[in-house]
Amino acid sequence: METRKRNTAIMFAAAALIAIVGGVTLFPMHAPAQAKKQAPLALDGAASVTPWKRYAGWPTRDESMFNTLAKLASPPAPKEARKVPDGITGDAANGEKLVADRSRGGSCLACHVMGPAGKADLPGNVGPDLSEIGNAGRDDEWLFNYVNDARVYNPETVMPPWGTHHLFNDQEIMDIVAFLKTLKAPAKFRSVLDDPMKRPAPVETRDNLDDLQNPGMWTIDRAKDLWKAKGPTGQSCASCHASEAALKTWAAGMPKWEPRLNKVLGVEEFVYRHAKATTGESWLMQSDENTALAVYLRFLANGQPIKVDITSPGAKQAYERGKALSGRKLGQLNFACTDCHDKSKAGLKWIRGQWLGEQRGQYDHFPTWRTSLQTVWDIRKRFQWCQVNIRADELPPDAKEYGDLELYLASANAGLKMNVPGIRH
Amino acid sequence: MADAKPRLKVPKEAKKGEVIELKTLIAHVMETGLRKDASGKIVPRKIINKFTCEFNGKPVFSADLEPAVAANPYLQFNAKVEESGTFKFTWVDDDGTVTATEEKITVA
Amino acid sequence: MQTMTRRQALVLGTGALVTLTVADVSPLLATPAEADAEIAKFTGGKAMDQGKISIDLPEIAENGNTVPLSIIVDSPMTADNYVSDILVVADGNPRPGIATFHLTPLSGKATAATRIRLQTTENIIVVAKTSDGKFFTDRKQVKVTIGGCGG
Numbered sequence: 001m002e003t004r005k006r007n008t009a010i011m012f013a014a015a016a017l018i019a020i021v022g023g024v025t026l027f028p029m030h031a032p033a034q035a036k037k038q039a040p041l042a043l044d045g046a047a048s049v050t051p052w053k054r055y056a057g058w059p060t061r062d063e064s065m066f067n068t069l070a071k072l073a074s075p076p077a078p079k080e081a082r083k084v085p086d087g088i089t090g091d092a093a094n095g096e097k098l099v100a101d102r103s104r105g106g107s108c109l110a111c112h113v114m115g116p117a118g119k120a121d122l123p124g125n126v127g128p129d130l131s132e133i134g135n136a137g138r139d140d141e142w143l144f145n146y147v148n149d150a151r152v153y154n155p156e157t158v159m160p161p162w163g164t165h166h167l168f169n170d171q172e173i174m175d176i177v178a179f180l181k182t183l184k185a186p187a188k189f190r191s192v193l194d195d196p197m198k199r200p201a202p203v204e205t206r207d208n209l210d211d212l213q214n215p216g217m218w219t220i221d222r223a224k225d226l227w228k229a230k231g232p233t234g235q236s237c238a239s240c241h242a243s244e245a246a247l248k249t250w251a252a253g254m255p256k257w258e259p260r261l262n263k264v265l266g267v268e269e270f271v272y273r274h275a276k277a278t279t280g281e282s283w284l285m286q287s288d289e290n291t292a293l294a295v296y297l298r299f300l301a302n303g304q305p306i307k308v309d310i311t312s313p314g315a316k317q318a319y320e321r322g323k324a325l326s327g328r329k330l331g332q333l334n335f336a337c338t339d340c341h342d343k344s345k346a347g348l349k350w351i352r353g354q355w356l357g358e359q360r361g362q363y364d365h366f367p368t369w370r371t372s373l374q375t376v377w378d379i380r381k382r383f384q385w386c387q388v389n390i391r392a393d394e395l396p397p398d399a400k401e402y403g404d405l406e407l408y409l410a411s412a413n414a415g416l417k418m419n420v421p422g423i424r425h
Numbered sequence: 426m427a428d429a430k431p432r433l434k435v436p437k438e439a440k441k442g443e444v445i446e447l448k449t450l451i452a453h454v455m456e457t458g459l460r461k462d463a464s465g466k467i468v469p470r471k472i473i474n475k476f477t478c479e480f481n482g483k484p485v486f487s488a489d490l491e492p493a494v495a496a497n498p499y500l501q502f503n504a505k506v507e508e509s510g511t512f513k514f515t516w517v518d519d520d521g522t523v524t525a526t527e528e529k530i531t532v533a
Numbered sequence: 534m535q536t537m538t539r540r541q542a543l544v545l546g547t548g549a550l551v552t553l554t555v556a557d558v559s560p561l562l563a564t565p566a567e568a569d570a571e572i573a574k575f576t577g578g579k580a581m582d583q584g585k586i587s588i589d590l591p592e593i594a595e596n597g598n599t600v601p602l603s604i605i606v607d608s609p610m611t612a613d614n615y616v617s618d619i620l621v622v623a624d625g626n627p628r629p630g631i632a633t634f635h636l637t638p639l640s641g642k643a644t645a646a647t648r649i650r651l652q653t654t655e656n657i658i659v660v661a662k663t664s665d666g667k668f669f670t671d672r673k674q675v676k677v678t679i680g681g682c683g684g
Contacts, residue, residue: 056463057463102679105682106681106682110681110682121679122676122678122679124681191676193592193593193676199593202593202595211432212432212434212448212449212450212499215452215497218452333682350681351681351682352678352679352680352681353593353678353679353680353681354595354678354679354680354681356681371595371596371598371599372595372596372598374496374598389682390682425595425596425598444641444642445641457627457650459627480639483637483639484635484637484639485637485639485640486634486635486636486637486639486640486645487634487635488632488633488634488635488645488647489632489633489635490632491628491630491631491632492628492650493623493626493628493630493631493632493649493650493651494631494632494647494648494649494650495598495599495600495647495648495649495650496598496599498647498648499646499647499648500645500646500647501603501644501645501646501647502634502636502640502644502645502646503640503641503642503644504639504640504641505610505638505639505640505641505642
């Protein structure tokens with residue numbers, strides 16, 4: 001098995017070398033001195049596991065009926081509010097259960113304080129406090145339609161279209177409305193921590209570069225070994241990169257528009273394609289080896305201000321695409337990146353007990369150790385997980401749309417100093 | 426696969442009578458015995474259940490650990506040093522494996 | 534098109550096994566009474582005084598997988614007056630026991646710090662035993678946060 005894999009790898013490496021002999025210097029130190037050398041890259045094939053299969057243990061929902069970053073599929077917003085026949089008959093007790101049910105798309109408590117619902121245990125504050133909505137003079141039809149699809153009243157809403165996107169059925173929405181009508185007094189919090197308006201924003205105080213605090217640092221030891229190990233071509237990273245110190249600023253300029261591939265390359269995809277074209281190693285994105293090297297290459301640039309190119313022609317277009325994608329509503333919950341991470345929407349607010357940060361500050365510490373999962377995640381895996389949890393299908397890690405989005409995100413973090421590996425929950 | 430290598434932060438020098446701080450960690454999954462794998466079977470318990478620290482053969486600090494201690498068990502404690510010598514640290518796995526390491530300190 | 538090698542499949546597959554989410558744990562939780570029983574075993578039923586113990590825990594833990602805990606007990610740590618043992622239990626975990634620390638006068642200071650797993654919002658109870666046979670106790674609550682949409 002090992003020999004067959006090795007032979008396949010060698011054949012693939014040879015094929016890749018033949019394929020790229022056309023315009024790319026193979027071994028920079030043997031080529032005549034050039035003003036700007038292009039790093040050799042394997043230009044064919046995917047950089048991640050193909051066909052892409054969602055990680056085991058992640059939610060298995062099929063969300064193909066809703067928008068992804070790669071395709072538009074969601075049903076259109078209704079043009080007008082639905083007429084609701086004479087008053088709502090609903091079970092308020094069931095409504096109280098539904099609004100606190102995390103399995104139903106995060107639940108209403110993710111964004112709203114709602115009186116006694118969920119025992120007022122860490123509700124969020126993305127949306128207004130609804131504890132006295134029963135006294136706010138709203139009629140049944142308005143309440144029904146706001147839950148069913150708030151876009152008929154506010155096209156810019158962050159509210160998921162609970163009815164239009166089949167998160168709740170009509171009877172459940174009526175049960176929720178029945179419960180809302182009972183809310184006539186401010187919520188009683190058992191602790192000041194439960195009140196999202198008083199809860200202090202979390203501050204990360206751990207020393208992420210202390211290997212006794214952050215197991216993410218241990219991947220650097222692994223990366224240093226990988227750096228020196230000879231691949232199938234007999235070359236190692238060290239064969240051409242004798243001094244890692246020379247790479248001090250490289251990662252701070254990533255991701256980067258790559259004209260040979262007509263897409264933005266992040267560090268992880270670069271590691272795969274560059275290793276494949278030089279040492280012959282096949283370190284697919286999100287493999288342990290790829291992640292270790294991605295951590296290491298960005299670690300080498302720690303302290304450097306992030307500075308990505310968004311002005312040269314291909315990069316400018318990619319940046320514009322990324323910016324547009326960050327505003328696209330995705331998935332069954334119908335959230336755009338900006339809905340959660342822009343302070344004009346839900347940014348700097350609480351969803352349940354979870355703080356939503358802005359784009360700026362969300363990139364400088366990737367790849368990051370995740371304490372809740374006991375593993376290191378690169379930025380593409382974070383994108384994928386976000387998507388799956390807002391009930392949108394994720395894309396493969398090397399999707400060009402992720403590249404565009406990463407370039408936009410990196411530019412929102414321009415000037416921030418690289419600080420990798422991070423440590424987060 | 427986690428490496429079993431312990432990681433330590435112990436001062437190399439100290440003054441006589443000084444109380445120093447020691448930070449220790451060992452990479453270990455600390456499997457609780459309550460978790461189910463992908464097929465629904467319980468993953469058996471496997472933890473570091475004991476840690477000891479001696480200085481020049483005398484006990485300084487030890488800990489009995491339960492599965493509620495987080496993975497990659499971290500232990501921080503103090504020691505009063507009156508003379509130069511060697512700290513010896515041991516970690517004992519449920520399966521009986523003992524990992525041991527030493528650190529020297531100069532005390533003037 | 535490169536098909537997934539067995540090794541790559543293993544990397545993807547072990548993702549589930551390696552994740553140690555507290556959510557995977559058995560839903561049966563120990564009760565405060567079981568925590569008290571652990572304490573009674575440690576003290577032999579002897580009375581405990583309040584005071585001398587300082588417990589450092591976050592008010593809210595972002596996830597229950599790794600919560601930093603630091604304990605300081607006020608003691609001269611001399612040969613005839615030192616903290617000999619510190620018991621740590623929880624009243625909302627599947628089982629109450631967390632750790633027992635054993636100290637000596639060579640410890641210099643009665644401190645111990647570690648990182649613990651918490652299943653849910655619960656109390657951490659610390660009991661310190663001194664060399665002259667006395668017991669001290671204190672407790673602190675940690676709120677384990679509830680995530681937004683599962684992200």
